Amino acid sequence: MEWEVVIGLETHAQLQTNTKIFSGASTAFGAEPNTQACEVSIALPGVLPVLNKEAVHCAIKFGLAVNAEIAPRSVFARKNYFYPDLPKGYQISQYELPVVGKGAVTIQVPAAGKNPAYEKVVNITRAHLEEDAGKSVHGAVEGMSGIDLNRAGTPLLEIVTEPDMRSAAEAVAYAKKLHELVQWIGICDGNMQEGSFRCDVNVSVRPKGSDKLGTRREIKNLNSFRFMQQAIEYETRWQIETLEDGGTIHQATVLFNPDTGETRAMRSKEEANDYRYFPDPDLLPLEITEADKAQVKLLMPELPSAMKARFEAEYGLTNYDAATLTASRALADYFVATVNAGAEAKPAANWTMGAISAKLNAEEKSLADSPVTAVQLASLLKRIADNTISNNAAKQVFEAMWNGEGEVDAIIEAKGLKQVSDTGAIEAIIDEVLAANQAMVEEFKAGKEKAFNALVGQAMKASKGKANPAQVNEILKTKLGA
Amino acid sequence: MINQSLATLSQMLAEKQVSSVELTQTFLDRIDTLNPDINAYIALDQDKTLAQAQAADARIAAGNALPLTGIPIAQKDIFCAKGWQTTCGSKMLENFIAPYDAHVISQFDAVGAVNLGKTNMDEFAMGSSNETSYFGGVKNPWDLTRVPGGSSGGSAAAVAARLCAAATGTDTGGSIRQPASLCGFTGLKPTYGVVSRYGMIAFASSLDQAGPMAKSAEDCALMMNVMAGFDERDSTSLNRKKEDYSRYLNQPVSGLPLAGLKIGLPKEYFAEGLDAAVAKVVMDAVAEYKKLGAEVIEISLPNTGLSIPVYYVLAPAEASSNLSRYDGVRYGHRADQYADLMEMYCKSRAEGFGAEVKRRILIGTYVLSAGYYDAYYLKAQQIRRLIAQDFVEAFKRCDVIVGPAAPSTAFKAGEKVDDPVAMYLQDIYTISTNLAGLPGMSVPAGFAQANDGVPLPVGLQIIGNYFDEARMLNVAHQYQRVTDWHTRMPDLTAIEGVA
Numbered sequence: 001m002e003w004e005v006v007i008g009l010e011t012h013a014q015l016q017t018n019t020k021i022f023s024g025a026s027t028a029f030g031a032e033p034n035t036q037a038c039e040v041s042i043a044l045p046g047v048l049p050v051l052n053k054e055a056v057h058c059a060i061k062f063g064l065a066v067n068a069e070i071a072p073r074s075v076f077a078r079k080n081y082f083y084p085d086l087p088k089g090y091q092i093s094q095y096e097l098p099v100v101g102k103g104a105v106t107i108q109v110p111a112a113g114k115n116p117a118y119e120k121v122v123n124i125t126r127a128h129l130e131e132d133a134g135k136s137v138h139g140a141v142e143g144m145s146g147i148d149l150n151r152a153g154t155p156l157l158e159i160v161t162e163p164d165m166r167s168a169a170e171a172v173a174y175a176k177k178l179h180e181l182v183q184w185i186g187i188c189d190g191n192m193q194e195g196s197f198r199c200d201v202n203v204s205v206r207p208k209g210s211d212k213l214g215t216r217r218e219i220k221n222l223n224s225f226r227f228m229q230q231a232i233e234y235e236t237r238w239q240i241e242t243l244e245d246g247g248t249i250h251q252a253t254v255l256f257n258p259d260t261g262e263t264r265a266m267r268s269k270e271e272a273n274d275y276r277y278f279p280d281p282d283l284l285p286l287e288i289t290e291a292d293k294a295q296v297k298l299l300m301p302e303l304p305s306a307m308k309a310r311f312e313a314e315y316g317l318t319n320y321d322a323a324t325l326t327a328s329r330a331l332a333d334y335f336v337a338t339v340n341a342g343a344e345a346k347p348a349a350n351w352t353m354g355a356i357s358a359k360l361n362a363e364e365k366s367l368a369d370s371p372v373t374a375v376q377l378a379s380l381l382k383r384i385a386d387n388t389i390s391n392n393a394a395k396q397v398f399e400a401m402w403n404g405e406g407e408v409d410a411i412i413e414a415k416g417l418k419q420v421s422d423t424g425a426i427e428a429i430i431d432e433v434l435a436a437n438q439a440m441v442e443e444f445k446a447g448k449e450k451a452f453n454a455l456v457g458q459a460m461k462a463s464k465g466k467a468n469p470a471q472v473n474e475i476l477k478t479k480l481g482a
Numbered sequence: 483m484i485n486q487s488l489a490t491l492s493q494m495l496a497e498k499q500v501s502s503v504e505l506t507q508t509f510l511d512r513i514d515t516l517n518p519d520i521n522a523y524i525a526l527d528q529d530k531t532l533a534q535a536q537a538a539d540a541r542i543a544a545g546n547a548l549p550l551t552g553i554p555i556a557q558k559d560i561f562c563a564k565g566w567q568t569t570c571g572s573k574m575l576e577n578f579i580a581p582y583d584a585h586v587i588s589q590f591d592a593v594g595a596v597n598l599g600k601t602n603m604d605e606f607a608m609g610s611s612n613e614t615s616y617f618g619g620v621k622n623p624w625d626l627t628r629v630p631g632g633s634s635g636g637s638a639a640a641v642a643a644r645l646c647a648a649a650t651g652t653d654t655g656g657s658i659r660q661p662a663s664l665c666g667f668t669g670l671k672p673t674y675g676v677v678s679r680y681g682m683i684a685f686a687s688s689l690d691q692a693g694p695m696a697k698s699a700e701d702c703a704l705m706m707n708v709m710a711g712f713d714e715r716d717s718t719s720l721n722r723k724k725e726d727y728s729r730y731l732n733q734p735v736s737g738l739p740l741a742g743l744k745i746g747l748p749k750e751y752f753a754e755g756l757d758a759a760v761a762k763v764v765m766d767a768v769a770e771y772k773k774l775g776a777e778v779i780e781i782s783l784p785n786t787g788l789s790i791p792v793y794y795v796l797a798p799a800e801a802s803s804n805l806s807r808y809d810g811v812r813y814g815h816r817a818d819q820y821a822d823l824m825e826m827y828c829k830s831r832a833e834g835f836g837a838e839v840k841r842r843i844l845i846g847t848y849v850l851s852a853g854y855y856d857a858y859y860l861k862a863q864q865i866r867r868l869i870a871q872d873f874v875e876a877f878k879r880c881d882v883i884v885g886p887a888a889p890s891t892a893f894k895a896g897e898k899v900d901d902p903v904a905m906y907l908q909d910i911y912t913i914s915t916n917l918a919g920l921p922g923m924s925v926p927a928g929f930a931q932a933n934d935g936v937p938l939p940v941g942l943q944i945i946g947n948y949f950d951e952a953r954m955l956n957v958a959h960q961y962q963r964v965t966d967w968h969t970r971m972p973d974l975t976a977i978e979g980v981a
Contacts, residue, residue, distance in 0.1 A: 039582050043807045046562045046681040048716050078803050089806020276850035281688035283717050
């Protein structure tokens with residue numbers, strides 16, 4: 001039987017606010033335990049929550065970015081359960097009426113093997129505001145567990161998708177897209193190691209062609225895209241094998257072990273809590289007016305989709321190039337900065353997506369750490385454009401710049417890479433080449449087109465790569481009477 | 483001196499006839515003598531209290547005194563007060579020292595009032611007799627074998643026995659008005675949202691409201707001027723202009739003081755269940771109001787009978803969640819011995835909470851559970867709106883609603899402890915105003931004789947429209963100008979001894 005995997009994601013994006021969602025305590029990461037836990041954070045008797053407007057602005061921004069309905073009235077609800085790092089014994093979340101309703105994001109799924117790259121729309125079911133819990137710290141004190149409530153009350157936006165994804169690659173493409181988007185609109189720092197962006201993935205399988213959903217298992221707390229890919233692939237295989245062996249899938253929460261590459265059930269849903277959600281009487285319903293939305297809209301950066309269309313129209317980029325460049329805010333900014341520094345758009349796009357991205361990937365660096373700045377890249381591209389160096393020479397210059405050997409012109413000078421554009425000098429070289437390669441000249445005259453390219457190659461070689469290739473072509477044609 | 487109004491005490495302080503330290507010491511001495519029998523206070527701290535009195539005297543000397551500067555006020559032990567033991571009447575918080583001040587406490591501190599001590603109360607404000615307190619029942623000063631009502635029973639007994647100049651209380655279903663009725667003094671539950679709940683330990687968040695408990699409407703008005711006001715730390719606190727709750731009192735009147743006032747008598751408040759002797763006192767008071775010029779009409783609040791069932795779904799639901807923070811992890815009672823986390827939770831909560839609190843946590847957990855939520859919690863919310871609508875209709879026909887505050891006078895300690903439903907019925911006339919968020923007060927209206935011949939105070943309830951506290955206080959005040967029920971004091975000579 002052929003199987004189909006069905007995947008939906010729940011993502012917790014920690015919102016970049018200065019203070020917590022229901023109190024004035026700081027949200028900064030990494031402070032000494034419990035130094036950012038005010039009376040509200042530790043849930044002393046009598047304390048009350050007050051909603052942080054910054055967090056609401058973040059939710060509105062997200063709603064606008066995914067073209068979603070933003071609820072004119074949403075309600076905070078209490079999710080009741082006992083856990084040592086949950087100080088109130090309930091989490092303030094949103095349940096029946098979330099702040100952000102249905103929306104969508106378009107993802108680019110990269111080519112894999114014979115399968116070409118494609119675009120897909122992933123539907124967002126909802127996004128709601130809630131508070132984070134604290135952390136249990138084991139082992140810091142012998143024989144005891146510690147509780148650090150610095151994180152308790154940190155604002156989160158939980159973003160839930162429809163079960164729209166059909167492969168690990170699609171799920172990862174969505175997660176990456178979302179990861180980029182929340183950073184793009186400035187609501188989340190995207191730091192997965194610090195837990196600012198956490199994904200739970202719901203996976204089920206069904207016979208291909210079936211429209212009934214299989215029983216899902218939820219993979220919790222994936223903190224890297226690589227692990228997400230591995231976890232979904234393993235989980236999919238496991239579910240298919242289980243069913244093919246005549247077993248059944250039970251709804252469960254599972255954890256991924258990066259060391260073994262396996263998923264393992266943490267608890268089954270039957271043992272799960274009844275959370276006894278009810279509207280939080282300490283908070284008024286959250287009301288968002290058209291004016292509130294308009295105000296936030298003014299603070300919104302240009303969104304990737306709009307920027308992509310603009311890149312195509314304004315810079316004449318292809319759909320693919322525009323999509324690739326706008327896949328990340330940093331990449332798009334780098335490209336624009338290169339163009340603004342005087343480079344032509346097409347080579348700027350090629351170099352940004354090509355040489356720069358390749359180097360960064362190889363060295364696991366981000367654009368912010370690139371040794372070659374956009375301005376430097378632009379000055380390199382200008383030297384290609386004005387025929388000072390050839391494309392090949394440019395690669396050497398780039399390499400040198402990357403290694404910190406100096407600015408473009410100095411490197412060209414030092415390495416003697418300046419292109420020869422003196423017609424007389426080139427003619428002299430070509431005359432020598434023609435004289436030394438009579439056989440090839442004869443072949444060309446006999447109709448072998450390839451011989452022409454061979455002669456160009458010889459001329460370039462004789463000039464040690466410095467001759468302007470366009471001029472070589474032209475002069476050679478004239479001399480051969482072609 | 484202990485029987486003087488707040489205004490008179492203020493004047494005596496201003497004129498240096500007495501210092502705040504002397505006044506405070508007078509009350510502290512009286513507490514020393516009487517509290518062992520009455521048990522109105524859970525926590526006393528003479529050093530802190532007298533330090534505040536000294537500071538008040540300095541303030542008075544410097545000419546910066548405000549109306550309540552230097553006045554000793556008893557605070558219900560539901561308010562967090564920095565450095566004070568704050569127990570909420572529970573073993574769970576027996577050793578909890580609050581590290582911050584409730585809004586109400588800081589409002590009194592700001593005007594230089596003196597915190598006389600923390601008063602006894604039903605555990606987590608759950609009760610109508612003060613018998614659920616971990617720190618023992620409070621005795622009604624009018625008859626020590628009887629209960630003072632609850633949950634603000636300690637504040638009630640303290641006001642009635644003159645163990646403070648005035649006190650604070652909180653009212654979730656009648657916890658200011660019912661004890662005011664049973665102990666014979668004036669108590670006001672303001673409109674929901676008028677007094678900040680910040681730092682007031684939550685029982686049922688959508689119903690809880692703090693208010694004054696004092697000897698007269700005039701005193702309540704002065705207390706309200708301190709307690710009321712917007713607080714951004716409470717999202718349900720209403721951002722309204724500061725008002726002077728005394729503004730209608732003592733205005734010169736020509737002719738009948740309450741001419742033009744329309745009083746509504748809800749027929750449901752005089753139906754079966756109301757003690758006949760209490761009904762008579764209430765009707766005598768109504769007659770008095772007619773003499774003051776008021777017009778009296780009969781009105782109907784048809785959903786009154788649903789208020790108790792609705793309340794006992796909604797209040798426990800909120801309480802079950804509000805009380806989840808008492809888990810033994812960060813503060814409060816933790817069991818000595820436990821094998822694992824679950825056992826720590828179970829034992830700590832089993833040991834820390836009393837029977838009534840556990841009963842309500844169980845009810846609340848049940849009504850919020852999957853499969854029951856719609857039938858109980860959601861239905862109760864719908865009926866709550868109907869109850870509020872009853873009042874909207876009623877106030878189209880009248881200015882204030884008048885009736886009994888409690889169905890009976892003070893009952894014997896132990897009489898209802900094994901019958902929770904009988905206990906819950908104590909709040910039959912007060913609960914609907916909490917559900918509607920309306921202001922209500924209880925005013926001493928006379929005495930009714932108990933079976934054993936003991937005369938016991940009866941309270942008249944006055945319910946006003948939203949934000950109508952100032953008018954209600956005047957309605958009460960005009961009655962208190964022509965009656966002296968509110969000046970009557972229980973005879974405590976037997977326990978005062980030689981003093």
